[in-house]
Amino acid sequence: MALPAQDERTMPAVVLGDIDRKPLDHALTDLNILTEQYGHVVVVCSQATPEPVVRRLHTLRSLLESDRIALFRPGLPPLGIAVLARQLRQLASCELSPGVLASAGRLLTHYIHAGAVLGSVARLDRVPVGLKAHARSWVPGSQFAVVAHPEPQLVKVAPDATLKGPEFGTWLLLAKGQLQSEWAAGLGTRWKAHGVRETALPAESPLWWGTGRLVEFCSYLADLSVLYQLVASVRRTSCHWCGMDVIGDRCVFCSATAPPHEPPRAPEQRTPA
Structure with missing residues (x-):
């Protein structure tokens, strides 16, 4: 999913839609045109991306024999992936070399807190789930708040339930699926976010979280100057x-x-003659 631009400097996203369903020569032509137009391409995709899509991406890169195409699959939930891709699009407007821009993605993942409020954890395999939580999943009306990144957390939703959030100022993005949750709406206050924004739910989210009854959330750094300072400060x-x-x-x-x-x-020790 490509999020709308954060500001006027944010580079536009290119969505490689149906890349596994197109004829191979058509997909090859599209990616080659993209590479020639921009010089380098960083493909950001979720670990929930279907294997046929991933295989096609590797095939295209091999056929083009190009070292100008990077495939980046960080261990973030789908909404976190979309946020990270937009941050890289923001940084693409700065004077950063392609290698630094691509590797900045690994750095910025450390500043993203991503999770969801779920109506069931029965099929959740991305975060450790105890037997008690599995049993509670079958109780009608139960909800669970989960953080998948940067460190796994899981609590049963209740008025006093808390999740450890970022220790720095962030914005919060919500993506609502087939679940109504006042607790998710109040997370921005609990995490002292600068503000809360909403977007559509990524198509891969139900597969990643094991249910379509969810509200996905992600806290992130939105200011370009802060993002650039983080990247520029690293050797x-x-x-x-x-x-x-x-x-x-x-x-x-x-x-x-x-x-x-x-x-x-150490220098060799020589015995005087």
């Missing part, structure tokens, strides 16, 4: 494999990790 290195400038220990374009650091050798 940059060159990927030892493809030469891209990156931040962190992994290049998103070629998937190479930084070689282990080897301490300098």
Whole structure:
């Protein structure tokens, strides 16, 4: 799902819709045109993305023999994925190299709190669920508040129920499915958010959460200057494999990790003649 632009500088999103259903040559042409138009492409998709789509993306990248296409699948719920993609679109308007922009996604995931209020956790396999919570799922009217990232949390919804939230100022985004929840609406107050916004529920959310009876939520940093400051403050290195400038220990374009650091050798001791 492509969220609307956060500000006038936010780069437009390109949705690779039905990429697994198009004839291979058509999908290949579309992705090649996109790469030539922008120079580099970062494809952000959920871990709930169907395997045929993921296989097609890898096939296209291989056929194009291109190191200018990065496939990024962070472990975020679908709404968190949409928020992260928009943050990268915001940063794309800044003077950042493609490698730094792509690897910034791994950095920004640490500042995203993503979860949902669920009508059932019977099919939830993304967060540890105890036997008692499973049993309560069968009680009519039960609701559960879950945080999947950055650390798993699960509580039964009640007036005094709380979830640990961000310790810095964020905005809160809500996406309503087939569930009415006053508790979710009040989460912005509990987490002291700057404000609450609403959007449509991503198509992959029911699959990711195991139910369509949900309200998905995500807290995030919205200000471009803050996002840029975070990325710019991290030390940059060159990927030892493809030469891209990156931040962190992994290049998103070629998937190479930084070689282990080897301490300098001590000088050889020579016996005087």
